[in-house]
Amino acid sequence: MSMTIESSSSNLTHEDVVQVLEQVETRNPNEPEFLQAVHEVLGSLGPVLDRHPEYVKARILDRIVEPERVIEFRVPWVDDSGDVRVNRGFRIEFNSAIGPYKGGLRFHHSVNRSILKFLGFEQVFKNSLTTLPMGGGKGGSDFSPHGCSNEEIMRFCQSFMNELYRHIGPDTDVPAGDIGVGGREIGYLYGQYRKLTNTFTCVLTGKSTEWGGSLIRPEATGYGSVYFAAEMLQTRDMTLDGKTCLVSGAGNVAQFTIEKLLALGAKPVSISDSSGFIHDPDGITHERLEFLMHLKNHRRGRVHEYAEKFPSASFHATEPGGDSNPLWQIPCDCAFPSATQNEINEIDAKHLVDNGCYLVSEGANMPTTSAGQAIFKHAGILYGPGKAANAGGVAVSGLEMAQASQRMYWSSEEVDRRLKGIMASIHKACIDAADEYGTPGDYVNGSNIAGFTKVADAMMAQGVI
Helix, strand or coil, rough: CCCCCCCCCCCCCHHHHHHHHHHHHHHCCCCCHHHHHHHHHHCHHHHHHHHHHHHCCCHHHHHHHHHHEEEEEEEEEEEECCCCCEEEEEEEECCCCCCCEEEEEECCCCCCCCHHHHHHHHHHHHHCCCCCCCCCEEEEEECCCCCHHHHHHHHHHHHHHHHHHHEEEEEEEEEEEEEEEEEHHHHHHHHHHHHHHHHCCCCCCCCCHHHHCCCCCHHHHHHHHHHHHHHHHHCCCCCCCEEEECCCCCCCCHHHHHHHHHHCEEEECCCCCCCEEEEECCCHHHHHHHHHHHHHCCCCCHHHHHHHHHHCCEEECCCCCCCCCCHHHHHCCCCCCCCCCCEEEEHHHHHHCCCCCCCEEEECCCCCCCHHHHHHHHHCCCEHHHHHHHHHHHEEEEEEEEHHHCCCCHHHHHHHHHHHHHHHHHHHHHHHHHHCCCCCCCCHHHHHHHHHHHHHHHHHCCCCC
């Protein structure tokens, strides 16, 4: 079977990689996001297999691309009109070789098996990079909280947990939040879990600090992507101070990316949501960020209101069917895609490079297509892929688990210090692995190899399971 997913890597001709990819394509013909993620990771592993033939003999690749468990279930609930609704619920428990499954729950109408398998697969290597003992998983539903009342969201979350609770636990699977699952949803989910099991354990992360959560958890993904960017810039004796930065998204990750950029002296000039994007050449200041947070977190409004509030900003509505995103045409020094998967395609990547961007740090999961990655790598810009650059969120989830097991809270300064140290460790692991396997400065290869080898060694040690 021919390869249908374009890759940014040159190692897809390796015989063992080709064989596994053909098998994956045959078994998962209608799962493009998952296939894209598998191609991206396996495309870095040819040199690893040459150096470690024992991985080939033990069929590590064949096993690592198959989830250990896929759980799918119906979620019936009653809306405010008294009508019965039915959604699909999922949990993909992908790999637990180095620890309990760990990964978010996503509530969004786009959720399907392919998207969750890609996210779970990525999570395996992202969690490995954090240095914390966590396996990889992902879950969610095609239910979208947008436009629903709090009571409807509560009833849905309770029904969802009525099935999910059978499959999770503090030493088995510890979900967190993701798109559509914030503090409100985590609260409803945890409350139902606690009622069903009569336990108070760390089985969900992202909880409120009043009942078992960690400080800095909401900020962690955004902060982490900025810390990773700072580490990349340091390799060229540069800092973020004074840099013009594009940020996509307007949710949790984007908001705290902007907050940390401001703290380090950068100038963020954009935000976006599904309705379009705003460009504020004067910069999104602390005051304007506070307005944005209130707009998105409390009023659930759209970003065009930002442009109506601040005259220096312009709003650009989404153009359905367009072949590129005009946001990425704005000249900048650094870009932080923080919205969703595949939001930067080949055309967008060319626009970024042509207009002076020399750093991309991914706050979202796989926001750049394979063709876009190829553009970044060919241009030689600093490119931090999501499995490395956005690992801060799950890293602090791991720190939340540690605090919960000790029945104690760390200060925000302590958690932030640990987060910064973890992101520096991830950066070093990527650089070291890229150097060791002959592609110095290639963060894609470095993150894939460093994340893979730790999991592969654990799988080897535990036998054929």
